[in-house]
Amino acid sequence: MQTTVQGKTLMIHNKVTVSxxxxxxxxxxxxxxxxxxxxKVDVSGVIEADSAxxxxxxxxxxxxxxxxxxxxxAGVPAGLITLMALYGVEESLQ
Structure with a gap:
C-alpha cells in the first residue's frame, strides 16, 4: 500500500491487502x-483490495x-463496493 496527500485528499495506491x-x-x-x-480518501489508484x-x-x-x-x-471500484456489501458496510461509503 502506498499513500500520498494532494491538498485535502488522501490518495491510496497499489495493492491494499492483508499482506x-x-x-x-x-x-x-x-x-x-x-x-x-x-x-476525501480516493481509492481510484487501488489495483487490488481485500478486507484490509x-x-x-x-x-x-x-x-x-x-x-x-x-x-x-471517492473512486471506489465496483469490486470493492461488492466486497463492502458482503461485509454489510457499504453505507460507510456515504
Whole structure:
C-alpha cells in the first residue's frame, strides 16, 4: 500500500491487502485522517483490495465521525463496493 496527500485528499495506491498493509501503514493512514486536514480518501489508484482495504475505509469514516467532520470516499471500484456489501458496510461509503 502506498499513500500520498494532494491538498485535502488522501490518495491510496497499489495493492491494499492483508499482506501489503503493515501496522506502520495503518498508523500513518490513521494519523493523516486524525489531523483533520483530509476531506476525501480516493481509492481510484487501488489495483487490488481485500478486507484490509475495507477495514481502512471503515476506520477512516469512524475517525472522522469521532472528530465531527465529514469524510468523502471517492473512486471506489465496483469490486470493492461488492466486497463492502458482503461485509454489510457499504453505507460507510456515504
Amino acid at each position: 501489503t498493509v503493515k501496522e506502520i501503514d495503518y498508523k500513518r493512514f490513521c494519523d493523516c485522517i486524525q489531523n483533520g486536514n483530509i476531506e 482495504c475495507v477495514a481502512l475505509l471503515v476506520a477512516a469514516k469512524r475517525l472522522a465521525h469521532r472528530q465531527k467532520f465529514m469524510l468523502h470516499i
